[in-house]
Amino acid sequence: MAVLDFFKKKTGEVKEKDGIAKEKAELEEKKSENLLEKKETKKKEKTGELRREEKKKFPKGRNGLRTFLIIKPRLSEKTTFLEAKGHYVFDVLSQANKTEIKKEIENIYNVKVEKVNIINLPGKKRKWRNKISQFGKRKKAEVILKQGYKIETGV
Numbered sequence: 001m002a003v004l005d006f007f008k009k010k011t012g013e014v015k016e017k018d019g020i021a022k023e024k025a026e027l028e029e030k031k032s033e034n035l036l037e038k039k040e041t042k043k044k045e046k047t048g049e050l051r052r053e054e055k056k057k058f059p060k061g062r063n064g065l066r067t068f069l070i071i072k073p074r075l076s077e078k079t080t081f082l083e084a085k086g087h088y089v090f091d092v093l094s095q096a097n098k099t100e101i102k103k104e105i106e107n108i109y110n111v112k113v114e115k116v117n118i119i120n121l122p123g124k125k126r127k128w129r130n131k132i133s134q135f136g137k138r139k140k141a142e143v144i145l146k147q148g149y150k151i152e153t154g155v
Helices: 002-011 020-047 049-057 077-085 098-109
Strands: 070-073 087-092 113-121 124-128 131-135 138-145
Touching (some): 070 098, 087 098, 098 113
Antiparallel strands (some): 124 131
16 A cells, blocks of 8 residues: 555645645645735835835825825805805815715715816916926816715805
8 A cells, every 4th residue: 555655646646634634735825825925015016016006095194194185175156156056176186086086075975976077277387586486286176966965065
């Protein structure tokens, strides 16, 4: 029998005793998967992809904590007239996109968003000590809600 066991091991057939061999094989697979994940993250760190992905996911403020994409609702005569139609206007961070804004508003105000329009407002050029610089670049989002939903903006 010892001769047959020798040949079985060479062909890859493992004799199981109380499931120990299976457990060892599973542990080895998990270790190899973890090593592959670690290698992939190291590659991403070297190329800078990991940092870019993190920046896209959660914009961070000065203290390193997550900041919200929506800064505040815009309150003016024009926006109060739009509110009657179900359109709401918000100031948002410059790196925000439509899908992120939609998710954020749905989470904060518990409403269903139909459509989001984004308007990039240009900054004003100012001259100071023979240097021209640009101030006040902003982005605003017009959010259209589905019928039956409202947001209390405080007006």
